[in-house]
Amino acid sequence: MRRFVTRVFAIAAKEVVQLRRDRLTLGMVVGIPALQLILFGYAINTDIRHLKAAVADQAATAMSRELITAVEASQVADIVAGANTATELEELLRRGQVSMGILIPHDFERRLASGDRPAAQLLVDATDPTVLATATALTELTLGDPLRRPSPGTAPAIFEVRAYYNPERRSEVQIVPGLIGVILTLTMSLFTAVAIVRERESGTLEFLINTPVRRSELMIGKIIPYIVIGLVQVSIVLGLGVLLFRVPVRGGLFDLYLAACVFIAATLALGLLISTVAKSQFQSMQMIMFFFLPNILLSGFMFPFEGMPRAAQIFAELLPLTHFVRMVRGIILRGATLGEVSHEIWPLLAFFGIVMTAAVLRFQKRLD
Amino acid sequence: MNHLALEVPKGRIYGFLGPNGSGKTTAIRMLCGLLEPSQGHATVLDRRLPDEAEDLRHHIGYMTQKFSLYQDLTVDENLRFVGRIYSLSDEQWRRRMTVARDRYDLGAIGSQLAGTLSGGQRQRLALASATLHKPELLLLDEPTSAVDPETRRSFWDALYDLADEGAAILVSTHFMDEAERCHYLAVLDDGRKVADGTPNQLKAAIGVAIVDLELADPVQGRNVLTETAGVVSVAQLGARLRVHVEPSAGDPTGLVRSTLEAAGLEARPVAVKPSLEDVFMAVTR
Numbered sequence: 163m164r165r166f167v168t169r170v171f172a173i174a175a176k177e178v179v180q181l182r183r184d185r186l187t188l189g190m191v192v193g194i195p196a197l198q199l200i201l202f203g204y205a206i207n208t209d210i211r212h213l214k215a216a217v218a219d220q221a222a223t224a225m226s227r228e229l230i231t232a233v234e235a236s237q238v239a240d241i242v243a244g245a246n247t248a249t250e251l252e253e254l255l256r257r258g259q260v261s262m263g264i265l266i267p268h269d270f271e272r273r274l275a276s277g278d279r280p281a282a283q284l285l286v287d288a289t290d291p292t293v294l295a296t297a298t299a300l301t302e303l304t305l306g307d308p309l310r311r312p313s314p315g316t317a318p319a320i321f322e323v324r325a326y327y328n329p330e331r332r333s334e335v336q337i338v339p340g341l342i343g344v345i346l347t348l349t350m351s352l353f354t355a356v357a358i359v360r361e362r363e364s365g366t367l368e369f370l371i372n373t374p375v376r377r378s379e380l381m382i383g384k385i386i387p388y389i390v391i392g393l394v395q396v397s398i399v400l401g402l403g404v405l406l407f408r409v410p411v412r413g414g415l416f417d418l419y420l421a422a423c424v425f426i427a428a429t430l431a432l433g434l435l436i437s438t439v440a441k442s443q444f445q446s447m448q449m450i451m452f453f454f455l456p457n458i459l460l461s462g463f464m465f466p467f468e469g470m471p472r473a474a475q476i477f478a479e480l481l482p483l484t485h486f487v488r489m490v491r492g493i494i495l496r497g498a499t500l501g502e503v504s505h506e507i508w509p510l511l512a513f514f515g516i517v518m519t520a521a522v523l524r525f526q527k528r529l530d
Numbered sequence: 531m532n533h534l535a536l537e538v539p540k541g542r543i544y545g546f547l548g549p550n551g552s553g554k555t556t557a558i559r560m561l562c563g564l565l566e567p568s569q570g571h572a573t574v575l576d577r578r579l580p581d582e583a584e585d586l587r588h589h590i591g592y593m594t595q596k597f598s599l600y601q602d603l604t605v606d607e608n609l610r611f612v613g614r615i616y617s618l619s620d621e622q623w624r625r626r627m628t629v630a631r632d633r634y635d636l637g638a639i640g641s642q643l644a645g646t647l648s649g650g651q652r653q654r655l656a657l658a659s660a661t662l663h664k665p666e667l668l669l670l671d672e673p674t675s676a677v678d679p680e681t682r683r684s685f686w687d688a689l690y691d692l693a694d695e696g697a698a699i700l701v702s703t704h705f706m707d708e709a710e711r712c713h714y715l716a717v718l719d720d721g722r723k724v725a726d727g728t729p730n731q732l733k734a735a736i737g738v739a740i741v742d743l744e745l746a747d748p749v750q751g752r753n754v755l756t757e758t759a760g761v762v763s764v765a766q767l768g769a770r771l772r773v774h775v776e777p778s779a780g781d782p783t784g785l786v787r788s789t790l791e792a793a794g795l796e797a798r799p800v801a802v803k804p805s806l807e808d809v810f811m812a813v814t815r
Contacts, residue, residue, distance in 0.1 A: 369598035369659075372562050373615045374587045527583070529564045 186441075190448045197452065201459045205474035210296050210466045215239035215262040216254045218246055221270035229266060229282065229303075229320065238300055239264075251285050255326060257502045258492045261287045261468070262297050264321075280322035288325035289336050289495045292466045298323050327412075327495045335410070338403035339494040340463040343425065343486040345399060346392055347457050348450070350426055353388045354433030355446035358525065363443060371527040378522050385430040392426035393419060400494075412497030420500055421493060424510045425486040431518040432482070438524040457483040485509050534723055536716055538667065538698040543689055545712030546702040547806075549814055553721040554702040555595060558671050561700075562592050575667055588616070591665035595672045597652045601645030605636055605655055608644055609662060616663035623662075630658040633688055650681035657685070661692060668692065670701045674708060686711050706807045715806075719814040729806055736804045738762050738774040738812050739782035743799035745771060745790075754793045760785055763811060773799070774812060 181187060215233070219226050233239050239262055245251045251263030263285035267273070273281035284301075288294040301319035328335045361367040370380070396419065403409040411418075432453065433446075440446040458464060460474055461483035467475065478484045485506040492498035492506075500507065534557060538544040548554050559565040561574050563583025572579040577586045599608045609630070613623035631637040634654040639647065644655060653673060660668060670689075674682040686708075693699055693713075701712065709715055709729065716726040725732055745751040748766050755764045755771065760779035765772045775782035786799040804812075 364601070365594070365596045365598045366600055367598075368564070368594050368596075369592075372564060372587060372590075372592045373612075374584065374617070375615050376584075527564075528566060528580075529559060530566055 184445075186445045186448060190452065193452060194455070197455060201456060201474075205460055205470050206465045207469040207471070210292060210469035211237045213239045213262050213293060213296060213468050214242045214260045215264055216243035216245050216251055216260045217241050217264045217266070218244070218248065218251050219264075219266045220246070220268045221266045223271055225274065226266045226270050229270075230264070232303055233264065233300060236300065236303060238296060248283075248285070252326070253502075255285060255287050256492065256496045256498045258287075258488050258496070258498065258506070261290075261293050274320070281320050282322070284321045284323045286323055286325050287496070288328045288331060289491050290466055291328070291331045291333055291336065293468070294323075294325055294328075294331060296468075332407075334403075334407040335495065336491070338399070338407055338409045339490045340461075340487045341403075342396055342399045342422070342490055343461070343483050344458060344463055345395060346422070346426055346486075347429055347483050348454055349395060350388060350392050350429040351433035351436070351450050351453065352447070353391070354384060354430045355436040355440070355450050356443045357384045357434060358437035359440045359443055359446055368529065371529075377525050377527060381434055381518065381522050381525065384434060385427065388430050389423060389426050392430075393422060396422045409494065411494050413493035414499065417500035418490065418493045421486070421489050421503075421507060424507055424514065425482055425489075428482040428510050428514040428517065431514050431521060435517050435521040435524065438521055457481050460484065461487050463487050479509070480513075482510055482513050534718075534721075536700070536723075538700050538714075540666075540696050540698050541693050542713040543693050543699045543701060543711070545709045545715040546700055546718060547704065547709050547715055547810060548702070548718035549704065549810075552718045552814070554718055555671055556721070557718065558592070558669050558700070558702060561669060562590060563587070588663070589666045591660035591663065591668045593656050593660040593668070593670045593673055595675070597644075597656060599644050599652075599656060599659055602643065604641050604643055605647070606640040608655065609636075609659060612659045612662050618663065626662055626664075630662065633691065634658045635684075649676045650678070650685075653677055653681065653685055654688075657688060661697070664697075666696075666698060668697050668699045670699065672702055672704070674703075674705070679707075682708070706805065706810065709806050709810075717810060717813050725809070725813045732809045733804045733806065736809050736812050737777065738804075738808075739777055739779070740802050740804050740808050741773040741775055741782050741786045741799045742802045743771055743773070743786065743790075743797045744769055745795060745797050747795065750793070751790055751795050751797065754795070755786065755789060758785070758789045761789075763815060765811065772808070774808065 217230055219230065230241065234241060243254055243260055245254060245263070248265050251265060254260045255263055265283040265285060267282065270281050273279060284297055286294050286297040301321045301323060303320055325331070358367070361370060400411070404411060433450070436446055436449045440449060456477070460470065460478040461481055462478070463483065467478065467484070470478065489503045489506040492503040493500070536544065546554055546557070556565060560567060560572055560579070563579045563586060566580050574586055575589055579586065600611070603611065609627060610623070618626070631640070634657060636654060636658060639651060644652065647655065653676070657673070674685050677685065689699060689701070701708070703709055712729065714726065714728055715732055716723050718724070725735070727735065748769055748771055751771055752764050752766050755761050755773055760776045762774040762776060773786055775785060779785050783799050783801050787797065790797050
């Protein structure tokens, strides 16, 4: 029994000493819970406000302007764009520049007076059911002097809601496209995160860096096979999504795969950068987890982007997944072309360029 | 590493001898440009390191101390990879593979995973990989420390063939039998070159007299001799002692005999020619 205790203690003491030498692991012991708490506590808020909205005010009367003011005052929507027609509003929706369009028709005041049907329309991007629910709250809005109006409940709401892209409010329709990005984030970054450090651990790096291979050649060669693997994964998730969950694919497949290519390259580059920093494969994995958490929580995949505080939103803009989720939802669910969501592809290309350059520069063909 | 100048002539094998920790591996890595000198620079094949390290890589071959090829690739796949990374044409690669398969006896194990090879097979594969691009200078870091004497001998035959074809070869080792096989030797101690020359030159210039004797109680003899003025070092080899004596002692054999007799030990010491191990012990003391 005493020997049992001594030997258990010997093992435990050795583990503590080894752990103390592994600074990164020690950092993660503190970092991961702290990060989780902050993200869940502060950044995640399903009570969303300030949806981006566009207005087509065809009536252009005092009453219509009053309605716009009331919408803004509700804080549900921020008017960020103007349009002339319903088609223009739909275009803005498809591009993902707004999540909501407010259409006030020419005969707005007449409709309001007659009161037999809704006077204006809300065009809502319903790919995210939470956004639709929030926008629907605007139908409870009233205008002007409450005394002048008939008692509430009898009059029709001012707004009629038209849900676009996911009218049945099926959450799998919203989840599946984003899931492509989530799966790619995890698998792709893991593939390359061990790429260099594995060569270092197995001793092959000393052989490799003594050959004429250039740093950039090594890095590019390391990511090419995984781009193909990533595209295979895209096909699997998309195929199953269509087959099992009847996810509508409204946009072009070429656009989708091209967007996925850029995203995959960006994620692989990040893995490579991690691989040049990590001292062991275990450290790489930890860093991937550290990177993965905010991606899942802040990218808009799980919780609506609009619900996050400003600081979290700015941070989320730095994550590749944020842009890919928007892009892939646009292409798959809203039928957008790559050109129409190109404002999301530039950040990904920039991310790839910067991170890849950093990885190449960090990697030295030396052992010191 | 300090002011280390090594002249490795074409077609010759240059031995790099030194105790563990003397800086052999560090020196070789510096010569490959894998380590940057903390001060100053290195020049290899007229190329200044670290600036021209990349250009140098086409002209040197390096065999690491630890097996550093891909264990999850087969022998042929490893060599295919090496050929491509050194930009050999398919034709060149095929021609050189024919030679390499024969010289390094790799024909039968081409489709075997490198991780499953024996120590000797690994050494041969590593040497084949390091020479596939026909380097002018071949650097080998303790190439045979993990193999049996028979394998070591055939490995050295391959080295002589390579030297005969005009390669300059630098081999680090701490094996005396390996050192004996080199055309030239440099002895490294604590990052400095402490002696160099052919094995015979080194033996001739050893600077101590060597006395060999057999004793019934070698441990006591060793203790007595170690304390004796004029005795530089004593090494025990089973029942025998090998004693290094200052040449100024005049009659080394007499000194050893009288010292032992005074301690009540009977022995018949004889003066012998120095071996490379004697040289090694004398210069790295």
